[in-house]
Amino acid sequence: MSGSEKAVARGKPHKPQVDKDQMLAWWSTGITELKPGIVNLRGIPIQDLIGKVGFVPTIWLMLRGELPSDAEARLLEAVLVATVDHGPQSPSSAVARMGATCGIGLNAALGSAITLLGDHHGGAGQQCMELFEKILESASRFDSLEEAVRCELAERRAAGEKFVPGFGKHLHPIDPRSARIFEILEQAKSDGTIAGNRLAVTLLIEAELKAQKGILLPTNIDGAIAAVLGELGFAPPLGRGIFILGRAVGLLAHAWEEIQGGRRNKGPMPPSCIPPYTGEP
Secondary structure, eight states, X not given: OOHHHHHHHTTOOOOOOOOHXXXXXXXXXXXXXXXXXXXXXXXXXXXXXXXXXXXXXXXXXXXXXXXXXHHHHHHHHHHHHHTSOOOTTSHHHHHHHHHHTTTOHHHHHHHHHHTTOXXXXXXXXXXXXXXXXXXXXXXXXXXXXXXXXXHHHHHHHHTTOOOOTTBSOSSOSSOHHHHHHHHHHHHHHHHTSSOOHHHHHHHHHHHHHHXXXXXXXXXXXXXXXXXXXHHTTOOHHHHHHHXXXXXXXXXXXXXXXXXXXXXXXXXXXXXXOOOOOOSOO
């Protein structure tokens, strides 16, 4: 009988032997080194970053393990500024504002709002990045990039998909945010900061959609963000994460504005607007 079996037989709980190496490896990380008097981010002492490196390059450092060039940091910053807010009518902003009036505090109001940033609201940038990657990976099987785009869109159409993520009008005939981002992307391509592959795919998708439908479905902000982040080498899931980083600033502003107003328990509609009843009489 083993020692543990004897302990169980005697009615004593078995205490497993602690594997120190396994315990230390449980939360091992290549991101932050923390010891008494030491905080290193990706191997760089944090005191060497504070006051010397901006917040945007620090985001890049934490996600990618190295500092970006100035040109790369400017592109990432453009994305963060473009995503910062889209008005109080968006579901996440509305939840941040309503939550703030319920006395749950800024942290809970922000947390509640961020949970709404899913596939339908806030996720199109990631989906568009995945679309770009799929087209570029398959391009070698076709005679041209244009043919690869046409084939991918045809497959989506045959599968019954009604929307192409990153393309089409929402509120704006031409989204002023995406228009500005494309200006910056064109300049970055001229400077050699980016290769321009995703930029090329974006324009080809626009052209193909126009040929199919007879109307322009311009690249919206999600498509523009996808083009930038893809050109910068970010993985598609990080597209949504970076969007959330930028949008969190707008959510904080909306929640704080509502708290400053002093209103309590604000619902989705004014109290005089009662939703109609559609059930059994």
